[in-house]
Amino acid sequence: MRDVAVIGVGMNKWGELWEIAIRDLLAESALLALDDAGIDSVEAMYIGCMTSGLFTDQEHLGSMGPDYSGICPVPGTRVESACASGGAAFRAAFMHVASGMGDIVMAAGVEKMTDVDGGGATFALATAADQEYEVYNGITFPGLYAMMANHHMNKYGTTRDQLAQVSVKNHANGFNNELAQFRMKLTLDQVKNSVMVADPMTLLDCSPITDGSAAVILCSLDKAKELTKKRLVKVIGSGHASDTIQLAQRENLSYLKSTELAAKQALDMAGKKITDIDFAEVHDCFSIAEIMVIEALGIAEVGKGGPATMDGVTAFDGKFPVNPSGGLKSKGHPVGATGVAQIVELTKQIRGDLDKNRQLKKADIGLAQNMGGSGASSVVHILEGV
Amino acid sequence: MVGIVGYGAYIPRNRIKVEEIAKVWGADAPSYKRGLQLREKSVPSPDQDTITMSVEATKNALKRAEIDPQDIGAVYIGSESHPYAVKPSGTVLAEAIGATPDCHCADYEFACKAGSEGMFVAMSLVKAGEMKYALGIGADTSQGAPGDALEYSASAGAAAFIFGKENVLAECLYTHSWMTDTPDFWRREHQFYPSHGGRFTGEPAYFRTIMGCAKALLEKSKMKPEDFAYAVFHQPNGKFPMTVGKRIGFKTEQMEQGWLCPTLGNTYSGASPIGLTSILDVAKPGDLIFMVSYGSGAGSDGFIFKATDKLPGVQNKAVHTRAMLDSERRKYLDYGTYSKFRGKIKLRGE
Amino acid sequence: MSAPKYWREMAQRYRFEAVKCKKCGRVLFPPRLVCPACKSREFENTRINDKGTIETYTIVRIPPSQFTDEAPYPVAIVNMGDNVRVLCQVADCEPEELKIGMPVRLEFRKIQQEGSSGILAYGYKCVPE
Known part of the structure; x- marks a missing residue:
């Protein structure tokens, strides 16, 4: 297997983007990534997208993506x-280059x-759960995570404030991220007192509905050395x-x-322990999700x-910063784009591209964890600056 | 010996009080309560209908019958509130209890006597030797138009009876059906609420028909009212069944056990059948039970049952009807919630 | 609600039909072609209990489009014994009564209906025992 590096990243400003259709939404980030890498085409494009059909009636992004990104007939x-579509697309692109099948490949994500409307979005997202035995009976994604939260609280004594602190922390980080959808600071009371979605998850425990995309360019390490003068960001682990x-x-x-197993694969491949990692971007689709993810990754003990989180371990200036971008909670969660956007953040942090208030003090090795459904699939990548 | 080998009822948890309905329509609650002898009625949840209640009542009947549902040769649900206009209720029931596919199925409809019709046919098929067991059910989630007198009584419930020849709990000794064309109550196709003939529903309809059936049944059986431990009649309100029973010659004590209407309301096709389940919950071996249903349009089915020595052994194998009626988990609805539950509020897209 | 999609799950939704692995004894609801525990493909038919206890729950207040008129409604994961858990709504229960460990039993209820002309879709909900 060949060494692979990320040589270009692109992410547009996320939010409710009423003016832009999916074709250009995807192309915006693809073009940013191509520009960042200083190239005008790639050999293949992988596009993470959960359900453009249900959200926009548009399928066949395998044609539309290259077409509107100006790289047809790639x-x-x-x-x-x-929701792990982006991470899975990145992994597919990584395998494409690592196997020697191609030298330069794009991984993009869009939703x-x-x-x-809200009911339609809830319906579309719910297709990630078992249709006949979960969704049939009226459950939603906030509902599934709320049941996990109740279970966690009952089993381990996790408190309502601890859950809310995830949102408070991630919004504090996202406040400084100019690409984030919701740049506002929150208090514990604001989170706890916002509209109840599925007890105990309130609106501010949940990631938002977002339009957005992200794209990265992967390249064999040898070729990358010829192509770019920026710090090379090597993909050292994939699970x-x-x-x-x-x-x-x-x-x-x-x-x-699934997160534990994906992380183990990625760490073993990288020859690292979790304590070797400087920071992580994780899938905080709900406040409880980040708590369970940091436990499965070994950043915190189980339970x-x-x-x-309350003690600040995962804060921006903490021992193990988690979601310096603001996470899904503040940055937004255009589901198919999320996993790719995590790679964008890792790359920017490792390259030291960010403004002072966004740049972590130590960011040489970063981990991205992206998951689908109620944790039914999980993708973990580890990137290191070389 | 042919008779009931399993019985069970189902009454939903929700109730609404007469006062709560009267308040909305500016009616005088005390006079309704006195006149109709009605205090409250059961209300189905939005996720309950004739089919779901029939399934639950049948599960209770199966707990008492302890038979293989595959041996049930016919399922008959009698109701005026079958959830589908076209497509049987009975197929869902048969599938849910595991009686498919070798089974006869029909949905009955004859206003409030559809349930006793199902029982009559089920019993007759077993008696004729056509099948080992047959299931007859009376169930309804009946509706009265908002503000109409019917709204104070129209309620929800189900009763299921499995008929067979082995391990009979209550032997069916005699039956009689009596009917004329008497348009006292009806609902035309595509109408949501029924219409009725006001006081015409009383003497020339309810009373004449039940009296006609009861007299014929007593003559056929050569029995007298005092021979019976219990009697139950169709109960559109609390007053009518007691009045008609006394006219026939029964006493209050014989009728009280099956007289559920004051706190249950009128469960239409379920009314006298649910009353019968309440009697079977307490009857002793040898007790004679007199039952006459009534369905507008108009007709009555009469039955005489005799409790066997098998009955006491199964009475506690499923929940008693009175226990559901008087359950501590009753939930009293306000008129707004009741209207939402019963689909009385016009929603978007309808 | 598509009729065939609804129809093919009836045995599970109406009668709780499951399978039991002939090799390791694991009960699978809904049935599967292969046992996830021991990879055996031989099963015998069984049914899951209709009684269980709530392991976790929530109250769905913002529902998917097909449940708009039902919300808010409680949903729970119920342990039915034999290592089988089911997810279903909790009926006849006030939100404040819900508790982890609460005994419940499955009842036959209407789960969904499509407008005023689509099919009625039935199945199980749990109710306090």
Whole structure:
């Protein structure tokens, strides 16, 4: 397997982007990434997208992506693993280059979510769960994570404040991120007192509905050395695992086994321990999700994710910063784009591209964790500056 | 010996009080309560209908019958509130209890006597030797137009009876059906609420028909009212069944156990059948039970049952009807919630 | 609601039909072609209990489009024994009554209906025991 580096990244400003259709939404970030890499085409494009069909009636992004990114007739492949589609697309592009099949490949992600109303978006997102045995009975994604939260609180004594602190922390980070959808600071009371979505998850425990995209260019390390003068960001670990699609069929209802397994694969490949990692971008689709993710990654002990968050371990200036970008919570969660945007953040942090108030003090090795459904699939990547 | 080998009822948890309805329509609650002898009625949740209640009542009947549902040769649900206009209720029920596919199925409809019709046919098929067991059910989630007198009584419930020849709990000794064309109550196709003939529903309809059936049944059986431990009649309100029973010659004590209307309301096709389940919950071996249903349009089905020595052994194998009626988990609805639950509020897209 | 999609799940939704692995004894609901525990492909038919206890729950206040008129409604994951858990709504229960560990039993209820002309879709909900 060849060494692979990220040589270009692009992400547009996320939010409710009423004026832009999915074709240009995707192309915006693709062009930014091409510009960043200083190239005008690639050999292949992988596009992470969960359900453009339900959100916009548009399928066949494998054609539309290359077409509107100006790289037609390059082959395009849509990759879907619900909210982990972006991470899975990045992994597919990584394997493409690592295998020697190609030298320069783009991984992009997109979701245009605001063309349907709230009920329509809830319906579309719910297709990531088991249709016949979960969704049929009326459950939603906030509902699934709320059940995980209740379980976690009951089993480990996690408190409501600890959950809310995830949102408070991520919004504090996202406040400085000019690409983030919601740049506002929150208090614990604001989170706890916002509209209840699925007890105990309030609106401010949940990531928002977002239009957005992100793209990165992967290149063999040898070729990258010729192409770019920027710090090379090497992909040193990649892991991917699945779990039962039904939450009810897991041994522990509030533990993310797929994340643990994907992280183990990525760390083993990188020859690192979690303590070797400087920072992480993780899938905080709900406040409880980040707590469970940092437990599965080993950043906190199992059951201690809440206190660790409260103690500032994962804060921007903490021992192990998590979601310096603002995470899904503040930055936004255009589902298919999220996993790719995590790579964008890792790359920018490792290259030291960011403004002073956004740049972590130490950011040589970063980990990205992206997951689908209620943790039914999980993708982990580790990137290191070389 | 042919008779009931399993019985069960189902009453939803929600209730609404007469006062709550009267308040909205400016009616005088005390006079309704006195006149109709009605205090409150059951209300189905939005996720309950004739089919779901029939399934739950049948599950209770199966707990008492302890038979293989595959041996049930016919399922008959009688109701005036079948959820589908076209497509049987009984197929869902048969599938849910595991009685498919070798089974006869029909949905009955004859205003409030559809349930006893189902029982009559089920019993007759078993008696004729056509099948080992047959299931007859009376169930309704009946509706009265808002503000109409019917709204104070129209309620929800179900009763299920499995008929067979082995391990009979209550032997069916005699039956009689009596009917004429008497348009006292009706609902035309595509109409949401029924219409009725006001006081015409009383003497020439309810009373004449039940009296006609009861007299014929007593003559056929050569029995007298005092021979019976219990009697139950169709109960559109609390007053009518007691009045008609006394005219036939029954006493209050014989009728009280099956007289559920004051706190249950009128469960239409379920009314006298649910009353019968309440009697079977307490009857002793040898007790004779007199039942006459009534369905507008108009007709009555009469039955005489005799409790066997098998009955006491199964009475506690499923929940008693009175326990559901008087459950501590009753939930009292306000008129707004009741209107939402019963689909009385016009929603978008309808 | 598509009729065939609804129809093919009836055995599970109406009668709780499951399969039991002949090799390791694991009960699978809904049935599968292969046992995830031991990879065996031989099963015998069984049914899951209709009684269980709530392991976790929530109250859905912002529902998917097909449940708009039902919200808010509680949903729980119920342990039915034999290592089987099901996710279903909790009926006849006030939000403040919900508790982890609460005993419940499954009842036959209407789960969804499509407007005023689509099929009625039935299944199980749990109710306090």
